[in-house]
Amino acid sequence: MVWSTAEMPDQSGRTALVTGASGGIGLETARALADRGARVVLACRDMERGLAAAARIGGRTEVVRVDLASLDSVRDAALEVRRRIDRLDLLVNNAGVMFPAYRRTEDGFEPHFGVNHLGHFALTGLLLGLMRDVPGSRVVTVASLAHRVAVAGPVPADVRTAGGYRSVAAYGRSKLANLMFARELQCRLADAGAETVSVAAHPGLSATGLWHDEAPAWLRPVSSAALRWLGQPAAGAALPTLRAATDPLVQGGAYLGPGGMSECHGGAVPARSSWASRDVIAQIRLWELSQELTGVRYARDAARRADRQPVVEAVR
Numbered sequence: 001m002v003w004s005t006a007e008m009p010d011q012s013g014r015t016a017l018v019t020g021a022s023g024g025i026g027l028e029t030a031r032a033l034a035d036r037g038a039r040v041v042l043a044c045r046d047m048e049r050g051l052a053a054a055a056r057i058g059g060r061t062e063v064v065r066v067d068l069a070s071l072d073s074v075r076d077a078a079l080e081v082r083r084r085i086d087r088l089d090l091l092v093n094n095a096g097v098m099f100p101a102y103r104r105t106e107d108g109f110e111p112h113f114g115v116n117h118l119g120h121f122a123l124t125g126l127l128l129g130l131m132r133d134v135p136g137s138r139v140v141t142v143a144s145l146a147h148r149v150a151v152a153g154p155v156p157a158d159v160r161t162a163g164g165y166r167s168v169a170a171y172g173r174s175k176l177a178n179l180m181f182a183r184e185l186q187c188r189l190a191d192a193g194a195e196t197v198s199v200a201a202h203p204g205l206s207a208t209g210l211w212h213d214e215a216p217a218w219l220r221p222v223s224s225a226a227l228r229w230l231g232q233p234a235a236g237a238a239l240p241t242l243r244a245a246t247d248p249l250v251q252g253g254a255y256l257g258p259g260g261m262s263e264c265h266g267g268a269v270p271a272r273s274s275w276a277s278r279d280v281i282a283q284i285r286l287w288e289l290s291q292e293l294t295g296v297r298y299a300r301d302a303a304r305r306a307d308r309q310p311v312v313e314a315v316r
């Protein structure tokens, strides 16, 4: 059976926060959750775009400003969220940049690693206290097929790369980091006996702003043709995230993506992931590096031994 939003359980009484909900896949994710009755916090870097998105979605929506390129902004956003709500059922780490011209984030990091991974690492750590004891709570992190172009996770030398910036490689590494983070988080949550589980998803291909806003000019005609041929509208591309977020059969550690040709389009099913994404030692190193760079330490987080078994990816 192909999973669709018709299968999504009623979300009334649940609160979700979706980063990057001002457009594209994040907007569709927020819309579907709100349609099913969830209270949805749209976490957006541009308040005007966020409010416009909330108005388009309707339902119980509200907007919080977060710029994932600034750890100060992430801290402010987490404080604001904690001021407004006392429990969070669902955190969707969706926002992302792809192929921007090189510019460091406010904290001096390479932009893909800073926004796609470190911003979400910090936000999750700062919000997890609202989730740990909430039965059925989930953190969903959006990765990409592009994680497969990276042969190894980010290392300290990649973090502030200035010379030799290769945007395609940097995007791939940041998406590998998203997937490694989701798995490491699952192990740590399970170790700590938390109610929350961590899952990952990727949307396949979709002609969203990601491909147009900052992509180099040479890529646009190629990507437009490929996206038309292989991709799917943002509402379809949101299905793996939505299934990861709401299907009771999805277990912690799962990774979902579209089931069609080369996982570019189609219904949400378990996805393939690279060997590099399963490297337990690299996952632990990435976690430690991320703690050091963001200054965010997860509460009740026990050090993880590299000889432990990695998580089993599963949809029951």
Ligand SMILES: NC(=O)c1ccc[n+]([C@@H]2O[C@H](COP(=O)([O-])OP(=O)(O)OC[C@H]3O[C@@H](n4cnc5c(N)ncnc54)[C@H](OP(=O)(O)O)[C@@H]3O)[C@@H](O)[C@H]2O)c1
Residues within 6 Å of the ligand: 019, 020, 021, 022, 023, 024, 025, 026, 043, 044, 045, 046, 049, 066, 067, 068, 069, 094, 095, 096, 097, 098, 115, 142, 143, 144, 145, 146, 202, 203, 204, 205, 206, 207, 208, 209, 210, 211, 213
């Ligand atoms: N589309 C695809 O083919 C594809 C394929 C694989 C993976 N993905 C992943 O899917 C996710 C969603 O992407 P999309 O395709 O929906 O792209 P999109 O339409 O460009 O949406 C990206 C969202 O991220 C937000 N964002 C960017 N930088 C941010 C920052 N510094 N702080 C906070 N928010 C920020 C954007 O906000 P603004 O409105 O302010 O720009 C926007 O809401 C990303 O993680 C992406 O890597 C997409």
